Amino acid sequence: MSPTIDVRRRVLEDNDREAARLRAAFAADGTLVVNLISSPGSGKTTLLETTIRTLAGRFTMAALEGDIATERDADRLRALGIPAHQILTGGSCHLDARLVAAGLERTAFPKVDLLFIENVGNLICPTAYDLGEDMKIALLSTAEGDDKPFKYPGIFARAGVVVITKADLAPHVVFDLEAVRAQVATLNPEAPLLVTSSRTGEGIGAWCDLLVSRLEAKRGGSRACP
Amino acid sequence: MSPTIDVRRRVLEDNDREAARLRAAFAADGTLVVNLISSPGSGKTTLLETTIRTLAGRFTMAALEGDIATERDADRLRALGIPAHQILTGGSCHLDARLVAAGLERTAFPKVDLLFIENVGNLICPTAYDLGEDMKIALLSTAEGDDKPFKYPGIFARAGVVVITKADLAPHVVFDLEAVRAQVATLNPEAPLLVTSSRTGEGIGAWCDLLVSRLEAKRGGSRACP
Numbered sequence: 256m257s258p259t260i261d262v263r264r265r266v267l268e269d270n271d272r273e274a275a276r277l278r279a280a281f282a283a284d285g286t287l288v289v290n291l292i293s294s295p296g297s298g299k300t301t302l303l304e305t306t307i308r309t310l311a312g313r314f315t316m317a318a319l320e321g322d323i324a325t326e327r328d329a330d331r332l333r334a335l336g337i338p339a340h341q342i343l344t345g346g347s348c349h350l351d352a353r354l355v356a357a358g359l360e361r362t363a364f365p366k367v368d369l370l371f372i373e374n375v376g377n378l379i380c381p382t383a384y385d386l387g388e389d390m391k392i393a394l395l396s397t398a399e400g401d402d403k404p405f406k407y408p409g410i411f412a413r414a415g416v417v418v419i420t421k422a423d424l425a426p427h428v429v430f431d432l433e434a435v436r437a438q439v440a441t442l443n444p445e446a447p448l449l450v451t452s453s454r455t456g457e458g459i460g461a462w463c464d465l466l467v468s469r470l471e472a473k474r475g476g477s478r479a480c481p
Numbered sequence: 482m483s484p485t486i487d488v489r490r491r492v493l494e495d496n497d498r499e500a501a502r503l504r505a506a507f508a509a510d511g512t513l514v515v516n517l518i519s520s521p522g523s524g525k526t527t528l529l530e531t532t533i534r535t536l537a538g539r540f541t542m543a544a545l546e547g548d549i550a551t552e553r554d555a556d557r558l559r560a561l562g563i564p565a566h567q568i569l570t571g572g573s574c575h576l577d578a579r580l581v582a583a584g585l586e587r588t589a590f591p592k593v594d595l596l597f598i599e600n601v602g603n604l605i606c607p608t609a610y611d612l613g614e615d616m617k618i619a620l621l622s623t624a625e626g627d628d629k630p631f632k633y634p635g636i637f638a639r640a641g642v643v644v645i646t647k648a649d650l651a652p653h654v655v656f657d658l659e660a661v662r663a664q665v666a667t668l669n670p671e672a673p674l675l676v677t678s679s680r681t682g683e684g685i686g687a688w689c690d691l692l693v694s695r696l697e698a699k700r701g702g703s704r705a706c707p
Contacts, residue, residue: 296625348605379574398624399522
């Protein structure tokens, strides 16, 4: 085995152990944890802003924001009144479970209903790293083009949900939604695909309903199955 | 030194040796080589299509297309009549000099004036890998937002040229061009910043002129300094 592959295997094994510890802690707290993954500029932070505004008052929320540099995204979410912590990865192209655990330890967030983990903007590297989340969310903006699921199959195959963002830009770009649906259906037949626009509000209700139903299912379906 | 850092150092040293060999070969051929780097969906292939259409008949061109999966981008450029080879990285988030050398060996491209290397869609991983190019080009589409240079400083600091793409979308998105200019000026004061739209043709002449003048400068300024 080459040294590169050997090191990578050990890194992923260490990550999986830490992720299992995180998952157990999130389960004990009844916190739904979502790991948002996309290209830079697909609208992860904007979707979170819209989500937080929509669910504020009904659910408690917090966010961990992964980036190479700047506190900008955490600042945007703190401005909405939720606890948010910026994790700077020191150049790494993805979050890992150790960074998430260290971030949570440092912030001492209160126990929340929903914890959003916004990964570093990257469609490739975050894919293999379990963060203890309940689901990975793959975002794809209409401006990025309709060929991306087959070009980046790893994340679209592993995502629990695929969210198309910036639906409001669709009239101004070349984006064949049915082509995207077909690619996602091939890679990941179980994953719901939601079409959203944080600008117009399209699809935001369905997205928030999905989060709430997953939270309720995690907690034993108390409200999902009355 | 940790095993991860040690392996990474050795990988980059090996890469730099191979890149130096490539650079010497490109110099001997008088080929200008540009390494295009951006997020997925910023419009690298579309800019290349427009460039190839603009320069066809005046210069010979070829392209190496880096992707995780699909032959799609090479197919798009071959349709324009230039030799193009798809390099599938086997899951890796960037091209490296060895992949470029192997791709060139396999294709036996004719000697060309301009060789375009389109990296894997990723603003982070390709940054550290020298491919023997004359310059790295960082592309940023208006749809990605105006906060990206400071969030991904590595590539914007190392780019020889920054190309803003999809200027036609600017009226439909939040994008403060002056904010981007200020960030790029801080990170990389020498780098020209060009604003382009492959759809309207805005800035394509300036971009192609820049390529031609860099080619002439590399060949001894025969036409650039008459």
